[in-house]
Amino acid sequence: MTDDQPLRLADLTPTIQGYLMAAHALGAGGEPVTSSAMAERMGASPSTVSEGVRKLVALGLAEHRPYAPVELTATGHSLAVAMVRRHRIIETFLAQCLEYPWDAVHAEADALEHVVSDRFVDALDAFLDHPRRDPHGDPIPTRDGRVDPLGDTPLDSAPEGSTGVVTRVSDRDNAVLRHLADIGLRPDSRVHVESRQVELGIITVSLGGRSVQVGTPVAAAVRVRLDEG
Structure with a gap:
């Protein structure tokens, strides 16, 4: 990517998107974002995740020093939040419109979130009248990345x-x-x-x-x- 062509979600493989989501989820939950923690969350081997973290760094999506936590860059954080928005909007659609039980929407959204376009997600968001929370109560980021404070x-x-x-x-x-x-x-x-x-x-x-x-x-x-x- 050149400087005038920033990375988009469509430029990232599903695997890289998964690493971004895992790193963001750990950080949002107050847990240390380490390769081993990401491996546990993703159900992958530490060596596989370590290679994935190296790819995040090479793409400018994360920074990582030996024996230090993984830190998402501004670009990495922005794309991770966009993935969270995509995932939670799909979950909400599945629950509200297709009557999926709330224990089934997560896995289904995991499969769909990597293949739908931003235009499709925006259309779902408008169709659902811009929901603020997903079926599990998690806040849905706005298109510009704003998230309701939790305070719980x-x-x-x-x-x-x-x-x-x-x-x-x-x-x-x-x-x-x-x-x-x-x-x-x-x-x-x-x-x-x-x-x-x-x-x-x-x-x-x-x-x-x-x-x-x-x-x-x-x-x-x-x-x-x-x-x-």
């Missing part, structure tokens, strides 16, 4: 007696998503933390007028915006 707390860290609204849930574990759907713990649900039995790994919450016990691994996948005061 993991449910497993919420204090006993606190009340709030579920903002989003992790889409990394389909079994957890199915369990959350079964008990009705979804984005926009109001919850009250009745008790925390840390030694037993159980949090009891009031949800829709009933008490529900939630294991701490499941609670860790749920984010809540706590009421003030």
